[in-house]
Amino acid sequence: DGSDDHEEGSAVENEETGKGTDKGRKRATPRTRRAHPRGRDRHGDEEDEDDEEGTRRAGHRRHRSRRRGRAAGNEASDSDMEPAKARKNQANQKSKEDDGEEEDEKGGKSGKGKNEKKGDKKTDKKGKKEKANKKKKDKKKSGSGSDSESEEEPITEEELAKLKEEVEEKKKLIATLRNKPWKMKKKLSVLKEAQLFVEKFEGALGKGKGKKFYAYKVMMTKKWMKFQRDFENFKTACIPWEMKIKEIESHFGSSVASYFIFLRWMYGINMILFGLTFGLVMVPEALMGKPYGSLPRKTVPRAEEATAMNFATLWDFSGFAQYSVLFYGYYNNQRTIGWLKFRMPLSYFLVGVGSIGYSFMIVTRTMAKNANDDGGGDDTSFNFSWKMFTSWDYLIGNPETADNKFASITTSFKEAIVEEQESRKEENIHLTRFLRVLANFLALCTLAGSGYLIFFVVRRSQQFALEGLENYGWWERNEVNTVMSLLGMFCPTLFDVISSLENYHPRIALRWQLGRIFALFLGNLYTFIIALMDEINLKARYLFSFTLEEEKIVKYNMTIWEASLYNGTIPENSTAPPIQVDPADVPRGPCWETMVGQEFVRLTVSDMMTTYITILIGDFLRAVFVRFFNYCWCWDLEYGFPSYSEFDISGNVLGLIFNQGMIWMGSFYAPCLPAINVFRLHTSMYLQCWAVMCCNVPQERVFKASRSNNFYMAMLLFILFLSTLPAVYTIVSIPPSFDCGPFSGKTRMFEVISETLEHDFPSWFGKVFGYASNPGLILPFILLMVLSLYYLNATSKSYKEANLELKKKLQ
Amino acid sequence: QDCTFFTRKEILRLHGRYHEMAPNVVPMDYTKDPDVKLPMQLIINMPELKENPFKERIVESFSEDGEGSLSFNDFVDMFSVLSEMAPRELKAIYAFKIYDFNTDNFICKADLEKTLNKLTREELTAEEITLVCEKVIEEADMDGDGKLGFADFENMISKAPDFLRYF
Numbered sequence: 012d013g014s015d016d017h018e019e020g021s022a023v024e025n026e027e028t029g030k031g032t033d034k035g036r037k038r039a040t041p042r043t044r045r046a047h048p049r050g051r052d053r054h055g056d057e058e059d060e061d062d063e064e065g066t067r068r069a070g071h072r073r074h075r076s077r078r079r080g081r082a083a084g085n086e087a088s089d090s091d092m093e094p095a096k097a098r099k100n101q102a103n104q105k106s107k108e109d110d111g112e113e114e115d116e117k118g119g120k121s122g123k124g125k126n127e128k129k130g131d132k133k134t135d136k137k138g139k140k141e142k143a144n145k146k147k148k149d150k151k152k153s154g155s156g157s158d159s160e161s162e163e164e165p166i167t168e169e170e171l172a173k174l175k176e177e178v179e180e181k182k183k184l185i186a187t188l189r190n191k192p193w194k195m196k197k198k199l200s201v202l203k204e205a206q207l208f209v210e211k212f213e214g215a216l217g218k219g220k221g222k223k224f225y226a227y228k229v230m231m232t233k234k235w236m237k238f239q240r241d242f243e244n245f246k247t248a249c250i251p252w253e254m255k256i257k258e259i260e261s262h263f264g265s266s267v268a269s270y271f272i273f274l275r276w277m278y279g280i281n282m283i284l285f286g287l288t289f290g291l292v293m294v295p296e297a298l299m300g301k302p303y304g305s306l307p308r309k310t311v312p313r314a315e316e317a318t319a320m321n322f323a324t325l326w327d328f329s330g331f332a333q334y335s336v337l338f339y340g341y342y343n344n345q346r347t348i349g350w351l352k353f354r355m356p357l358s359y360f361l362v363g364v365g366s367i368g369y370s371f372m373i374v375t376r377t378m379a380k381n382a383n384d385d386g387g388g389d390d391t392s393f394n395f396s397w398k399m400f401t402s403w404d405y406l407i408g409n410p411e412t413a414d415n416k417f418a419s420i421t422t423s424f425k426e427a428i429v430e431e432q433e434s435r436k437e438e439n440i441h442l443t444r445f446l447r448v449l450a451n452f453l454a455l456c457t458l459a460g461s462g463y464l465i466f467f468v469v470r471r472s473q474q475f476a477l478e479g480l481e482n483y484g485w486w487e488r489n490e491v492n493t494v495m496s497l498l499g500m501f502c503p504t505l506f507d508v509i510s511s512l513e514n515y516h517p518r519i520a521l522r523w524q525l526g527r528i529f530a531l532f533l534g535n536l537y538t539f540i541i542a543l544m545d546e547i548n549l550k551a552r553y554l555f556s557f558t559l560e561e562e563k564i565v566k567y568n569m570t571i572w573e574a575s576l577y578n579g580t581i582p583e584n585s586t587a588p589p590i591q592v593d594p595a596d597v598p599r600g601p602c603w604e605t606m607v608g609q610e611f612v613r614l615t616v617s618d619m620m621t622t623y624i625t626i627l628i629g630d631f632l633r634a635v636f637v638r639f640f641n642y643c644w645c646w647d648l649e650y651g652f653p654s655y656s657e658f659d660i661s662g663n664v665l666g667l668i669f670n671q672g673m674i675w676m677g678s679f680y681a682p683c684l685p686a687i688n689v690f691r692l693h694t695s696m697y698l699q700c701w702a703v704m705c706c707n708v709p710q711e712r713v714f715k716a717s718r719s720n721n722f723y724m725a726m727l728l729f730i731l732f733l734s735t736l737p738a739v740y741t742i743v744s745i746p747p748s749f750d751c752g753p754f755s756g757k758t759r760m761f762e763v764i765s766e767t768l769e770h771d772f773p774s775w776f777g778k779v780f781g782y783a784s785n786p787g788l789i790l791p792f793i794l795l796m797v798l799s800l801y802y803l804n805a806t807s808k809s810y811k812e813a814n815l816e817l818k819k820k821l822q
Numbered sequence: 823q824d825c826t827f828f829t830r831k832e833i834l835r836l837h838g839r840y841h842e843m844a845p846n847v848v849p850m851d852y853t854k855d856p857d858v859k860l861p862m863q864l865i866i867n868m869p870e871l872k873e874n875p876f877k878e879r880i881v882e883s884f885s886e887d888g889e890g891s892l893s894f895n896d897f898v899d900m901f902s903v904l905s906e907m908a909p910r911e912l913k914a915i916y917a918f919k920i921y922d923f924n925t926d927n928f929i930c931k932a933d934l935e936k937t938l939n940k941l942t943r944e945e946l947t948a949e950e951i952t953l954v955c956e957k958v959i960e961e962a963d964m965d966g967d968g969k970l971g972f973a974d975f976e977n978m979i980s981k982a983p984d985f986l987r988y989f
Binding site: 394 | 873895950
């Protein structure tokens with residue numbers, strides 16, 4: 012230990028070259044003095060002065076840091092330093108005199124005491140250096156140094172202990188000073204007092220260890236918090252359309268905003284579906300497949316060639332558009348294409364199945380997540396108080412944001428008020444019940460009426476088709492689509508009127524509305540599909556009876572026709588070189604998949620057009636009309652009929668959901684559907700955001716959307732299930748067309764899997780697969796899944812109950 | 823530095839901002855502990871405070887003389903409490919002071935009404951305002967005296983999830 016001290020002492024001495032060895036030694040000795048064990052009886056002055064010196068050194072670091080920064084807020088401490096420095100100098104001088112005695116004391120050190128101080132010494136060193144620099148400056152100031160310190164009397168053990176306690180308290184006070192709610196002046200004076208006290212008596216308790224380390228820790232924590240905040244900001248900035256939606260939310264409330272959030276989520280799903288179909292199906296075929304015109308299925312037939320590039324035909328998705336990567340019929344059934352040996356049919360099949368699987372997964376996952384959020388419960392205690400005291404964000408500095416925030420606070424208050432009013436309403440039960448029954452009855456009538464209308468129209472269109480479409484004008488040709496769209500437009504408003512009879516809480520009324528419109532659309536879709544299936548069945552029946560024959564006929568036609576080119580050299584033609592025939596001239600077989608795909612695409616496009624036109628006419632023109640004609644009209648247009656329109660949440664949500672159903676159904680037959688949908692959602696987002704802010708007014712009774720969107724999700728799931736049924740049915744039972752598509756030539760579409768298993772995987776794999784698909788194995792597996800479902804359900808219920816119990820206890 | 827949650831650098835930066843607001847009054851050198859106060863008008867024009875509906879109350883509750891003029895000490899104190907490092911209890915104490923418009927150490931109905939009006943920029947009707955204020959007192963007043971004492975306020979705010987995020 013002695014050598015240690017010497018080293019440190021010498022280190023200090025090296026700094027203090029200008030000061031002479033005396034001072035250097037002096038500095039060494041006080042430190043060793045401090046190494047003395049605690050609680051030892053001290054000799055009067057020297058110990059005290061040493062202790063003061065020691066504590067002053069500790070206090071110095073604090074003083075130092077504040078002083079260096081010229082922290083104006085702590086200017087008081089500056090005044091502290093003068094007397095402290097003076098005292099220190101005195102102490103040093105005194106210690107000079109007492110050198111001799113201390114050497115003796117040094118000998119009596121106990122090792123334990125020294126060890127305790129080792130840590131101090133290290134931190135001490137830095138403090139020492141600072142102090143050393145200051146000493147250089149202050150040497151001149153030391154002045155006469157009258158002895159301001161009174162001589163202390165020897166202290167007994169008890170007093171020592173009491174003193175220790177008090178010093179601890181003061182230290183704690185200093186540490187927690189920033190947490191106290193006092194005015195700054197008070198804090199500063201208290202700080203001064205406490206620090207003085209601590210300095211005076213700290214000797215026995217050692218110095219503030221690790222002050223530097225603490226400062227470092229605080230700095231790191233701050234940096235980390237800042238980093239976290241920046242990262243959060245970045246993440247929020249990455250979410251598309253976030254600002255728009257926030258704006259809408261603050262003006263229109265959370266229910267309208269929930270529609271847009273739903274739209275954004277759908278957009279995300281469609282992007283992924285688009286990525287799958289585009290990347291794995293369309294691009295490989297376009298890049299590596301045989302180009303347009305090389306195969307009969309890839310070229311426009313000669314008969315249609317004249318009109319193939321007309322805009323009208325393209326809009327109708329026939330002509331050139333039909334014979335392209337956009338539709339099923341274009342794809343070749345070659346097992347592998349290109350130099351990558353990309354397995355096109357397999358990829359087509361897997362992408363189809365995969366997109367459906369992915370959609371299921373993500374819808375269920377979102378439902379589960381929402382269920383979790385909801386499980387937290389609607390904390391209704393202190394609702395209003397929290398709104399009042401915690402809704403303003405103190406960090407807002409931008410006037411626009413402030414405007415939005417004001418609007419949103421107002422809206423949220425209004426929402427809460429509506430909730431409150433609803434809960435206070437008294438009901439006349441009988442009248443309400445009667446009205447509700449009446450309303451339901453009316454709704455049922457409407458549904459039945461619309462179902463019948465669609466059926467009727469579809470029948471008529473079949474008749475038209477049989478008689479040849481060219482004889483009829485535009486209306487007859489597009490009758491089905493237009494009728495469906497019109498129904499979709501007017502029935503919801505009818506339902507709205509009906510629901511005003513019912514007098515429900517707005518959120519519940521919304522749910523009824525959604526339910527009815529859902530039934531409406533479902534009925535429409537169902538009738539539409541039946542009609543479509545009828546058509547397909549009709550054609551399929553023809554196909555079934557004709558398929559083999561037709562194949563033969565067509566092939567026969569082809570050979571004859573080829574032969575006619577050769578002018579007579581028929582018989583030997585089995586091994587003749589393939590004749591260069593322009594594929595456009597080759598007669599084609601029917602291709603029902605492409606037809607189905609086309610139907611879906613047409614429906615989607617017409618739906619899109621209808622929505623846009625409805626928005627433009629229904630909302631925008633109406634708003635313009637009300638705004639400008641209000642001056643010259645008899646009654647007040649803005650308050651009476653027609654006034655500005657409100658945003659129709661239910662109609663839009665359902666439109667979105669059903670549109671998605673179409674996409675899911677049709678994307679197997681027309682890989683271009685997700686792309687079209689992405690485009691549609693993108694534009695519709697901008698258009699609707701603009702329309703909402705510009706032409707709509709907030710609903711009068713703004714209500715809070717139920718925090719979970721599970722109602723929408725449940726509907727979506729149901730639709731998803733329904734839309735995958737037709738595709739699955741066709742994959743499994745209907746044979747693909749022999750002349751077009753990636754599965755042509757097979758008896759069933761899923762045979763591509765078995766083919767792949769045979770060719771591309773080692774043989775044992777095929778065997779394993781064969782065993783696994785044995786019904787004897789599948790049934791127990793299904794049983795196991797059912798059991799685990801039941802078990803998980805039971806546990807989740809019990810958890811929820813436990814949760815509620817705990818919450819009650821907390822209250 | 824011990825009295826606030828700021829580091830040396832931040833305190834210096836604050837001093838810079840304080841100086842900016844009135845360069846001819848505020849000295850750069852604080853070693854002589856000058857007694858300089860800035861009036862409320864200057865402070866509430868700071869961009870951080872300008873949009874806040876409670877800016878006058880904030881400045882008043884930190885000012886020593888209660889009039890709203892802040893010395894540099896008070897200035898630093900104010901920002902220290904509003905910073906994200908201040909603990910919840912401290913913020914709750916100051917929040918109570920801010921929302922107590924008539925400084926009687928109770929948040930009475932009139933205080934609530936004033937708060938609400940400031941929050942919604944007077945967009946709500948009178949009955950809506952009364953309804954909300956009644957609800958607040960109903961929810962938070964534990965001792966039944968018709969106004970919120972500090973204990974009630976603290977009890978209510980300590981359960982609020984958003985308080986630390988926004989204050």
